[in-house]
Amino acid sequence: MNLLHLKSVARKEFRHVLRDKQTLFVILSLPLIMMFLFGYALKSEIEDARVVVIDPHPSDETRSLCRALDENRQFQLAAVETGGDPAKLLVQHRARALIELPVDYARRRDEAPLPIGFVYDGSDPATATTLRAALPAFFRTHFVGRNKLEATELVTTGTRFLYNPDQKSALFFVPGLMATILAMIGTLLTSVTVTREKELGTMTNLRLSSLSASEVIVGKLAPYFAIASAVGVFILLIGRLAFGVIPQGSVGLLAWTTALYLLVSLGIGLLISTIVQKQQHAMLLGLGITMMPTIMLSGFVFPRMSLPAPLYVLSCVVPATWYLQIVRGIVLKAATLKELWLPVLVLGGQALLLLGLASRRFGKEH
Amino acid sequence: MWMRRFLALFRKEFLQLRRDPGSLRLLFMLPVMQTMILGYAMTRDVKHIALSIVDLDRSAQSAALSHRLQTNGRFDFKGNQPSLEAVREELLAGRTLVAVAIPEGFAASTEGAIREQEAPERSTNVMIVVDGQDAATAGTAAAYASAIVSQWGTETFQKEMVGQGLDARSLQPFDARERMLFNPELEYSWYMVPGMIILLVTMAGALLTAFSIVRERETGTLEQLLVTPVQPLQILLGKTLPYWILSQLVFVIALSLPGRFYGVPLGNANVPGLALGVALYCLTVVSLGALVSTLVSSQQQALFLIWFALIFFILTSGFMLPFESMPGWMQTLTEGNAVRHFLYLVRALVLRGASPLALVPEYLKLAAIGIGFFTASVVLFRRKAP
Amino acid sequence: MSEFSIRTMGLTKRFGTFVAVDGIDVEVKRGEIYGFLGANGAGKTTAMRMLCGLLVPTSGEGQVAGFDILRETAKIRTRIGYMSQKFALYPDLTLRENLKLSTDLYAIPRKLVAERMDEAIVRCEITEMLDRVTGTLPWGWQQRLSLACATAHHPEILFLDEPTGSVDPLSRRGFWDLIRAEAVRGTTIFVTTHYMDEAEYCHRACFLVDGRVADVGTPPELKARHGVESLQDVFLAVAAKARRS
Numbered sequence: 001m002n003l004l005h006l007k008s009v010a011r012k013e014f015r016h017v018l019r020d021k022q023t024l025f026v027i028l029s030l031p032l033i034m035m036f037l038f039g040y041a042l043k044s045e046i047e048d049a050r051v052v053v054i055d056p057h058p059s060d061e062t063r064s065l066c067r068a069l070d071e072n073r074q075f076q077l078a079a080v081e082t083g084g085d086p087a088k089l090l091v092q093h094r095a096r097a098l099i100e101l102p103v104d105y106a107r108r109r110d111e112a113p114l115p116i117g118f119v120y121d122g123s124d125p126a127t128a129t130t131l132r133a134a135l136p137a138f139f140r141t142h143f144v145g146r147n148k149l150e151a152t153e154l155v156t157t158g159t160r161f162l163y164n165p166d167q168k169s170a171l172f173f174v175p176g177l178m179a180t181i182l183a184m185i186g187t188l189l190t191s192v193t194v195t196r197e198k199e200l201g202t203m204t205n206l207r208l209s210s211l212s213a214s215e216v217i218v219g220k221l222a223p224y225f226a227i228a229s230a231v232g233v234f235i236l237l238i239g240r241l242a243f244g245v246i247p248q249g250s251v252g253l254l255a256w257t258t259a260l261y262l263l264v265s266l267g268i269g270l271l272i273s274t275i276v277q278k279q280q281h282a283m284l285l286g287l288g289i290t291m292m293p294t295i296m297l298s299g300f301v302f303p304r305m306s307l308p309a310p311l312y313v314l315s316c317v318v319p320a321t322w323y324l325q326i327v328r329g330i331v332l333k334a335a336t337l338k339e340l341w342l343p344v345l346v347l348g349g350q351a352l353l354l355l356g357l358a359s360r361r362f363g364k365e366h
Numbered sequence: 367m368w369m370r371r372f373l374a375l376f377r378k379e380f381l382q383l384r385r386d387p388g389s390l391r392l393l394f395m396l397p398v399m400q401t402m403i404l405g406y407a408m409t410r411d412v413k414h415i416a417l418s419i420v421d422l423d424r425s426a427q428s429a430a431l432s433h434r435l436q437t438n439g440r441f442d443f444k445g446n447q448p449s450l451e452a453v454r455e456e457l458l459a460g461r462t463l464v465a466v467a468i469p470e471g472f473a474a475s476t477e478g479a480i481r482e483q484e485a486p487e488r489s490t491n492v493m494i495v496v497d498g499q500d501a502a503t504a505g506t507a508a509a510y511a512s513a514i515v516s517q518w519g520t521e522t523f524q525k526e527m528v529g530q531g532l533d534a535r536s537l538q539p540f541d542a543r544e545r546m547l548f549n550p551e552l553e554y555s556w557y558m559v560p561g562m563i564i565l566l567v568t569m570a571g572a573l574l575t576a577f578s579i580v581r582e583r584e585t586g587t588l589e590q591l592l593v594t595p596v597q598p599l600q601i602l603l604g605k606t607l608p609y610w611i612l613s614q615l616v617f618v619i620a621l622s623l624p625g626r627f628y629g630v631p632l633g634n635a636n637v638p639g640l641a642l643g644v645a646l647y648c649l650t651v652v653s654l655g656a657l658v659s660t661l662v663s664s665q666q667q668a669l670f671l672i673w674f675a676l677i678f679f680i681l682t683s684g685f686m687l688p689f690e691s692m693p694g695w696m697q698t699l700t701e702g703n704a705v706r707h708f709l710y711l712v713r714a715l716v717l718r719g720a721s722p723l724a725l726v727p728e729y730l731k732l733a734a735i736g737i738g739f740f741t742a743s744v745v746l747f748r749r750k751a752p
Numbered sequence: 753m754s755e756f757s758i759r760t761m762g763l764t765k766r767f768g769t770f771v772a773v774d775g776i777d778v779e780v781k782r783g784e785i786y787g788f789l790g791a792n793g794a795g796k797t798t799a800m801r802m803l804c805g806l807l808v809p810t811s812g813e814g815q816v817a818g819f820d821i822l823r824e825t826a827k828i829r830t831r832i833g834y835m836s837q838k839f840a841l842y843p844d845l846t847l848r849e850n851l852k853l854s855t856d857l858y859a860i861p862r863k864l865v866a867e868r869m870d871e872a873i874v875r876c877e878i879t880e881m882l883d884r885v886t887g888t889l890p891w892g893w894q895q896r897l898s899l900a901c902a903t904a905h906h907p908e909i910l911f912l913d914e915p916t917g918s919v920d921p922l923s924r925r926g927f928w929d930l931i932r933a934e935a936v937r938g939t940t941i942f943v944t945t946h947y948m949d950e951a952e953y954c955h956r957a958c959f960l961v962d963g964r965v966a967d968v969g970t971p972p973e974l975k976a977r978h979g980v981e982s983l984q985d986v987f988l989a990v991a992a993k994a995r996r997s
């Protein structure tokens with residue numbers, strides 16, 4: 001391969017990409033926005049869940065109960081009704097749960113057991129599951145202190161979270177963000193721009209030139225590799241500066257495994273461009289077979305361990321799954337190649353396979 | 367004459383679509399297949415939790431507790447470990463997610479506490495150690511383990527109290543009567559599948575609309591149109607209307623096929639209400655595509671701008687993470703987020719069997735957003751071309 | 753006023769600090785073939801686009817087909833036809849479909865549509881490939897289709913921007929036969945080109961250099977004025993002082 005040829009192709013491609021300032025702006029602001037959202041606005045814990053109370057016989061005791069409920073960080077008192085159909089009330093007040101207090105709450109408060117109704121809106125299973133545990137727990141603490149020995153005091157539990165002691169969500173989403181954004185640049189951007197040349201007919205010039213197929217491929221992919229790497233560094237920097245995410249392990253290992261992942265993404269992008277003729281198709285295909293699985297199956301947002309068997313198998317094909325293991329391992333657990341040999345091997349194999357296949361098809365096309 | 371010119375453009379768009387089977391195939395298959403396949407992936411439910419146990423007490427009590435944990439359906443029991451160091455190895459290697467350590471003297475302490483009717487002086491604290499990489503999953507897994515242990519503790523307590531002649535029930539502060547409405551089995555797919563369909567139809571609809579307009583700008587056919595008596599409004603309508611129709615169609619198909627597959631209770635839904643919601647939402651989708659097309663000059667730019675907007679809209683819509691958990695100011699900001707309103711609408715209609723009358727605010731907001739986007743795109747389109 | 757199809761006074765277009773068209777005064781008589789000549793970048797296309805209503809002038813005035821180009825662009829559009837440099841019709845539609853679309857966009861009375869279409873088809877010599885998808889046909893066919901679409905509604909003025917492109921001289925001449933046939937029917941033709949030999953076909957030619965009118969006249973007049981044999985030489989003489997390429 002002639003280095004000069006490479007440089008000329010790469011330089012032309014670079015200039016072409018840099019000219020599109022708007023897309024570059026989007027590529028840089030997307031990670032920023034996502035980090036901002038994940039860091040400050042999105043939480044998976046339930047807070048301020050709307051609760052409706054049916055209190056057929058309001059009294060000082062019930063009012064203090066309602067006040068305590070509202071003051072609790074997890075709940076928000078949406079309304080206090082004296083009666084009605086729970087289902088209708090849940091829909092009407094857009095509440096997630098409804099508490100039915102007995103008529104003679106004040107009188108029976110010190111008798112036991114007091115029948116209290118808990119009605120949950122199951123349409124959001126996550127919130128319902130959490131409230132199903134949280135509401136009774138709230139009531140248990142509200143009534144505490146009546147026996148010498150509480151049932152709850154017999155066996156207690158203490159929880160320790162390893163690798164993420166402050167339970168910082170940033171440590172969780174930054175790796176996933178890297179995987180998603182790098183896939184986006186490596187696959188989507190590449191496949192759309194290469195297909196664009198095909199669509200507009202500017203690719204045919206290459207056929208007439210003296211460049212070899214591999215020179216063209218490497219030259220074309222190089223700028224995207226560079227940009228994606230730069231964005232990757234950018235994400236890690238922001239992660240560190242804004243969220244204090246500092247890799248526990250080797251940054252060098254992180255660097256070249258990221259490069260490996262990029263090669264896989266570029267391979268997919270190039271492969272897509274050899275399959276379709278129009279930019280539109282490249283985009284739809286890229287979204288369907290890359291972005292969606294990357295977000296859904298890799299373990300970024302949804303836990304992989306909950307996947308039913310066939311989907312779990314599918315998730316093993318998704319490159320982001322393995323990359324995520326590597327990044328999380330290095331950043332959170334200071335893992336080394338010894339622990340990460342399998343993900344690295346898989347990514348390496350995928351890179352070889354995809355780039356090889358794509359190059360062959362590309363060469364045949366031109 | 368206005369109608370004639372508009373219809374000519376409208377017909378042309380369909381004609382072109384007919385000659386582009388690839389796009390049609392992708393437009394219809396993408397939402398349907400993706401939802402079909404990935405529907406089960408979208409769950410916040412934590413299952414198959416890898417569990418290791420360190421039993422340092424080795425008593426009947428600790429064995430009973432251990433057994434309770436092992437046989438719980440949520441956990442995949444990976445084995446007993448001889449020591450805390452051993453279990454740490456397992457955690458580091460990723461072979462286990464949760465480790466439960468039962469301390470030495472556990473049985474003696476529990477028995478003693480009940481006998482003396484006093485809180486155990488030696489801690490019967492069961493230690494739960496979790497791989498905390500994924501904060502949400504770790505938290506949930508730890509909560510499950512903790513709940514099982516507490517439950518066992520309470521039952522043991524009650525058994526003992528009854529054994530000693532005390533009425534355990536009288537010491538229980540309240541009797542919880544629980545009812546789970548609208549989704550009694552707590553099927554995550556019911557909750558997520560509508561959202562997934564919305565996500566995919568939105569992406570495809572907005573992108574195709576934008577691409578269609580930008581392509582004409584790129585190839586010069588738009589200029590040719592502008593030199594004829596045709597008005598910008600006719601051009602935009604001729605572009606958005608076909609995709610408005612198509613995206614509604616895709617939505618219906620996507621809802622019927624994967625929806626039925628996952629058992630989503632579509633029968634609950636008020637059909638006219640749902641149809642109106644779909645129509646209004648698809649208006650916002652194609653209008654977004656039209657608006658973006660006035661802000662970019664290449665299909666590639668359109669792709670990334672729409673992707674950018676959609677990521678923001680989808681993450682803040684309550685699709686994947688609970689809406690109420692967002693800070694107040696963020697919630698207010700999303701009043702302009704059509705995905706949020708439509709998601710709420712669909713979930714209310716389908717899962718809660720709500721009446722459309724209760725959802726009038728959502729309908730109005732969707733209409734406002736759709737008309738707003740469309741108006742903006744007409745204004746900007748006119749400005750770009752005299 | 754009715755003697756002139758196109759008139760401009762001080763028409764100017766500025767892009768930031770760059771002055772693409774610098775105060776040109778142009779008069780095009782009815783029915784004549786008026787050539788707008790100049791090197792690439794001289795401002796020809798910009799001027800034409802202002803006349804068609806595709807670009808808003810920075811200053812100056814103009815009338816096309818008797819209507820003001822600043823305020824009455826809608827009326828102008830019904831009376832003109834336009835052919836751009838690049839092929840600007842739909843490659844995924846057939847020739848017939850493209851032409852039919854044009855008749856709808858110009859709202860040719862329904863009774864006349866079939867007749868006009870047939871006439872345009874014959875006139876522009878595109879009969880054989882009518883139902884072939886446009887994108888699959890060679891450049892020549894696409895050009896003739898563009899002409900058909902631009903003339904089916906019998907416009908007063910036909911704007912042609914570098915219509916012959918880079919095709920061979922034989923095809924160029926063939927196309928000019930079609931253009932001249934248009935002029936014979938009374939259509940005013942405003943054509944830009946950088947092929948100076950094509951300017952010989954024009955009734956009058958205008959040379960644009962650095963956005964300004966360098967010279968105007970009939971081909972004989974121009975040649976005599978500069979004492980040269982061909983319009984190519986006129987151009988060289990006139991462009992000698994050009995600052996833009």
